[in-house]
Amino acid sequence: MSTFVYMTRCDGCGHCVDICPSDIMHIDETIRRAKNIEPNFCWECYSCVKACPNHAIDVRGYADFAPMGHSVRVRREEEKGTISWKIKFRNGTVKDFVSPITTKPWGKFIPKLAEGDKPNQGEIKSQILYSEPQGLNIDGDLPTVSKDSFKKGVYY
Amino acid sequence: MIYNNPFSILSETIPSIAMQSFLILMIAFVIIGTLVDIIHKKNVKYFFENAKKAKLSATRELGVGEKTSVIAKTVVYDIGTTSELGAGKRRVAHLLGMYGTILFWISSAVMIFCYSSTTSNTPSAWPIIWHVGAIMTILGGSWFWFFLRVDVYSEAQPWYRIIKADLFVLALITTSLFGLVWSYLQYLNLNERWDDKVFLVLYIVSNLVLFGGVYWSKFAHMFYKPGAAIQKNLAEADGSRDNLPPEADAPEQFGLGIKREPPKHY
Numbered sequence: 001m002s003t004f005v006y007m008t009r010c011d012g013c014g015h016c017v018d019i020c021p022s023d024i025m026h027i028d029e030t031i032r033r034a035k036n037i038e039p040n041f042c043w044e045c046y047s048c049v050k051a052c053p054n055h056a057i058d059v060r061g062y063a064d065f066a067p068m069g070h071s072v073r074v075r076r077e078e079e080k081g082t083i084s085w086k087i088k089f090r091n092g093t094v095k096d097f098v099s100p101i102t103t104k105p106w107g108k109f110i111p112k113l114a115e116g117d118k119p120n121q122g123e124i125k126s127q128i129l130y131s132e133p134q135g136l137n138i139d140g141d142l143p144t145v146s147k148d149s150f151k152k153g154v155y156y
Numbered sequence: 157m158i159y160n161n162p163f164s165i166l167s168e169t170i171p172s173i174a175m176q177s178f179l180i181l182m183i184a185f186v187i188i189g190t191l192v193d194i195i196h197k198k199n200v201k202y203f204f205e206n207a208k209k210a211k212l213s214a215t216r217e218l219g220v221g222e223k224t225s226v227i228a229k230t231v232v233y234d235i236g237t238t239s240e241l242g243a244g245k246r247r248v249a250h251l252l253g254m255y256g257t258i259l260f261w262i263s264s265a266v267m268i269f270c271y272s273s274t275t276s277n278t279p280s281a282w283p284i285i286w287h288v289g290a291i292m293t294i295l296g297g298s299w300f301w302f303f304l305r306v307d308v309y310s311e312a313q314p315w316y317r318i319i320k321a322d323l324f325v326l327a328l329i330t331t332s333l334f335g336l337v338w339s340y341l342q343y344l345n346l347n348e349r350w351d352d353k354v355f356l357v358l359y360i361v362s363n364l365v366l367f368g369g370v371y372w373s374k375f376a377h378m379f380y381k382p383g384a385a386i387q388k389n390l391a392e393a394d395g396s397r398d399n400l401p402p403e404a405d406a407p408e409q410f411g412l413g414i415k416r417e418p419p420k421h422y
Contacts, residue, residue, distance in 0.1 A: 008203065008384035011240050014310025018419035027307045031374055032321035053416075054240055055400055071399040078416055086401035088213075098404045113421040124312045124422060 001059050002039030003048055009056030010034050016048035016057060023129060050076045050083065076101065158287045161278035162339040163267045166356070172272040178360075179268050182367040189370025190379060196371075199380070207387050215395030226393050227386055234385040249299040253328065256292025259285050260332060287339065290332035297329040312422040324373040327366035334359040 003025070005016075010033040016025040017034060024038045025048050034056070036042060049057045059072060071088040078101065085097040113130070133142050163175060194200045218226070233239055238254065241247035263286035271278040301322065307313045318326070338359050341352035370376060391398050 007199070008380055009388070012306045013241075013246070014306040014419035015416075017306070017310045018421050027311055028321070029307075029319040030321055031377075032306060032319075053242060055398070073399045073401065075401050075403065077404055080404055082404035084401035084404045086399060088399055096401050098401075119312070119422065121312070121314070 001044050001061050002042035003036050003057050003059050004039075005034050005036070006056045006058065007031065007033050009054045010052075011054055011056075013053060015051045015053065019047045019051045021045060021047060021129075046074065050074050157340050157343040159280045159283055160339070160343050161267050161271055161276075161283045162286075162335075162342055163264075163272040164274065164276055164278055165342050167272050167274050172268070175268045175272055178363075179265060182363060185367040186370055186375070189368070190376045192371050193376050203383070203387070207391075210391055210396045210398055211394070213396045213399065218390065218394050222393065223390065226389050230386050230389045231382070234389065235382045240385065246300070246304050249296045249304055252292050252296025253300065253325075254296070256289045256294075256296055256332070257328060259289030260293055260335075261289075263289060287336065290336045293332040294329055294336070297325050297332075301325050301329065306419075310419045310422065320372065321374055323365070323369055324375050327362055327369065327373065330362040331359065331366050334362050 012027065012032045012034065014027070014034075017027060019025075022038075022041050022043050022045075024036055024041050025034055026037045027033070028035045034048075044059065046059070049059060055073070055075065061070060069088075069090040071086070073086050073088075075084045075086075076082075077084070081101050083099050083101050085095075085099075087095045087097070089095075128142065133140070136142070166175070238247055238250050241250055263282050267278060267282050267286065270276070271282065302315060303309070305315075305322075307317070307319065307321075308315050334355050338352055338355035341355055344352075346352060366373075366375070388398070
């Protein structure tokens with residue numbers, strides 16, 4: 001599954017760009033609205049869906065197991081501290097859930113990124129995500145796989 | 157300068173009918189550009205199909221009075237104050253640019269159609285509105301373009317990177333800026349000097365880019381966004397809510413809410 005953006009709802013605030021752990025939510029260069037630049041890499045974490053203040057982001061299920069008609073949508077009300085879900089099954093059953101927001105304040109368990117050093121353009125453009133590779137608990141650089149070892153015709 | 161109708165002075169060299177024809181041509185550009193955009197993107201077709209589908213899950217039928225009330229509230233609050241941008245700098249910059257542009261365009265049309273002859277006596281309010289509108293547009297547009305653009309603010313792109321999405325805002329700023337400079341130079345009455353003529357040409361060219369570039373720019377969001385806001389509020393009122401859950405009736409044990417940080421954690 002992957003996220004997509006309702007363009008008329010999006011106002012280009014950048015919250016999804018900010019929060020996406022896979023760094024695939026970006027700003028479209030023609031209309032300056034958010035877009036998922038690489039749906040294959042979407043973790044389905046729903047971070048952007050929940051963060052969007054305009055409910056402009058939705059998740060599209062794969063056609064083989066989620067035929068048209070189902071829906072999973074969320075409303076996050078920060079001022080109330082609640083997060084509500086509406087699950088609509090394809091047979092018409094509807095379930096509503098309300099839970100407290102469990103997000104911890106910035107700086108408590110989440111690093112205070114805004115107070116850290118400003119990254120340079122090289123770091124921003126790098127394939128390596130924030131805290132990689134040291135955050136992965138590995139020695140040295142990220143492991144790489146030689147393209148020669150790929151099964152021919154599948155990847156390239 | 158601020159009390160002088162620049163189009164009245166211009167009518168000494170360019171006939172009023174030419175100015176009026178230019179304005180009608182610009183309106184035609186907007187209509188044609190938007191229609192081609194709609195046909196190409198099929199966005200309006202998708203929008204209405206989606207709205208029709210969403211209506212099936214409506215829990216109540218809205219009467220004409222209720223619909224009118226929802227639409228009126230949307231126009232006054234959502235559209236009139238661009239509420240979707242929340243509280244903050246982006247909203248203030250947008251409001252400055254939006255109302256500045258509206259004032260600039262309306263006063264341009266009034267002065268060109270009603271007071272653009274050498275003999276006409278323009279009420280001082282219209283030139284003031286025109287100049288103030290232009291200044292507001294420049295302030296709001298520049299604030300947005302230099303400091304608040306999401307690709308710069310949240311994606312850490314350099315401020316000097318110009319993309320296609322900038323066509324609209326830059327054309328808007330340059331139109332107002334060149335218009336103001338032209339008005340000032342014309343007011344100085346430099347006789348046969350070239351200054352005001354150059355800025356008049358720049359003003360005309362930036363108008364052509366702004367209105368002629370509707371198909372390629374973000375211009376049409378002025379029509380799409382209000383439509384989307386009305387549909388959203390109608391969907392909230394009829395219970396379909398675009399499949400979103402209702403607002404939570406927050407139990408007290410959920411505690412205090414959290415405060416969202418600005419999206420600048422790149």
